[in-house]
Amino acid sequence: MINEVKTTRNILKHSFDDLIKYTEVDVVIAGAGPSGMIASKYLADNKVKTLLIEKKLSIGGGIWGGGMMFPYILVQKDRRIYEILKDFGIKYRSEKDGLVISSIETASKLCAGAVNAGAKIFNGIAVEDVMIRKNRICGVVINWAAVEVAGLHVDPLTLSSKFVVDATGHPSEVSNVVVRKVGRLKTPSGKIEGEKSMWLEKSENLVVKNTKEAFPGLYVCGMAANAVFGAPRMGPIFGGMFLSGKKVADKILNKM
Numbered sequence: 001m002i003n004e005v006k007t008t009r010n011i012l013k014h015s016f017d018d019l020i021k022y023t024e025v026d027v028v029i030a031g032a033g034p035s036g037m038i039a040s041k042y043l044a045d046n047k048v049k050t051l052l053i054e055k056k057l058s059i060g061g062g063i064w065g066g067g068m069m070f071p072y073i074l075v076q077k078d079r080r081i082y083e084i085l086k087d088f089g090i091k092y093r094s095e096k097d098g099l100v101i102s103s104i105e106t107a108s109k110l111c112a113g114a115v116n117a118g119a120k121i122f123n124g125i126a127v128e129d130v131m132i133r134k135n136r137i138c139g140v141v142i143n144w145a146a147v148e149v150a151g152l153h154v155d156p157l158t159l160s161s162k163f164v165v166d167a168t169g170h171p172s173e174v175s176n177v178v179v180r181k182v183g184r185l186k187t188p189s190g191k192i193e194g195e196k197s198m199w200l201e202k203s204e205n206l207v208v209k210n211t212k213e214a215f216p217g218l219y220v221c222g223m224a225a226n227a228v229f230g231a232p233r234m235g236p237i238f239g240g241m242f243l244s245g246k247k248v249a250d251k252i253l254n255k256m
């Protein structure tokens with residue numbers, strides 16, 4: 001007969017098994033927004049041991065809010081985007097200006113796609129620092145997000161990974177830590193160039209172009225790529241985010 005203690009024991013056993021299993025991985029992705037989830041699926045599809053770490057309890061980043069909380073987002077009519085929608089089973093309605101997709105369906109199916117492919121997701125955990133050896137990022141330092149919110153002095157734990165991806169969106173939190181503590185990024189100034197004001201037509205291409213290695217062992221994708229390499233924001237259009245997630249996965253697969 002099930003009881004409270006047995007429930008507790010089963011939850012703890014599986015959680016600790018996961019934590020121990022994922023102390024050493026191939027790729028850590030910080031941030032479960034659209035680009036991070038898409039990257040996770042395509043890496044995991046290729047048998048890469050992938051850990052996606054999200055500091056909020058909910059997975060999906062900025063997708064849920066659609067455009068000003070209207071629950072739809074747009075993606076472009078592009079062959080590569082049709083393929084991604086198909087891979088995740090996301091339905092779309094074709095309009096003259098692009099493909100309209102539900103933000104709720106998109107967030108849920110991107111998450112399901114990453115998990116079904118074999119990526120592991122830790123939520124409620126924040127990446128707060130990186131581990132470095134021989135001028136190369138080789139892991140992340142993590143703590144419960146609630147510890148940060150409560151302002152508690154609690155030492156973090158560390159996971160090792162061959163590659164780290166900063167998919168933390170506008171704040172580009174991992175890259176910020178690298179600039180503060182480790183050294184120059186591969187940007188013109190060596191620092192975070194900073195996100196610029198809204199310019200959709202320009203930035204949808206730039207977010208893909210800016211998806212690259214920002215420091216040895218550290219890749220940036222999604223809005224973090226535009227923040228780090230200095231490009232405009234683009235609002236609730238997500239084609240660039242989708243392609244950025246796919247590109248970072250392809251780049252890491254090539255390196256591996």
Ligand SMILES: Cc1cc2nc3c(=O)[nH]c(=O)nc-3n(C[C@H](O)[C@H](O)[C@H](O)COP(=O)(O)OP(=O)(O)OC[C@H]3O[C@@H](n4cnc5c(N)ncnc54)[C@H](O)[C@@H]3O)c2cc1C
Nearest residue numbers: 031033034035054055061062126127168169173222223235
């Ligand atoms: C709350 C929010 C509001 C937004 N509002 C707007 C807007 O008004 N206009 C606009 O143009 N764009 C906005 N965006 C961004 C927009 O939704 C993006 O175009 C798109 O969502 C970016 O996708 P992304 O893959 O870069 O990651 P995002 O969707 O930005 O998601 C990043 C994820 O990383 C997580 N994260 C951050 N730091 C850490 C960390 N240290 N460790 C672990 N996880 C971390 C975040 O909780 C989030 O879930 C917003 C995004 C968010 C998260």
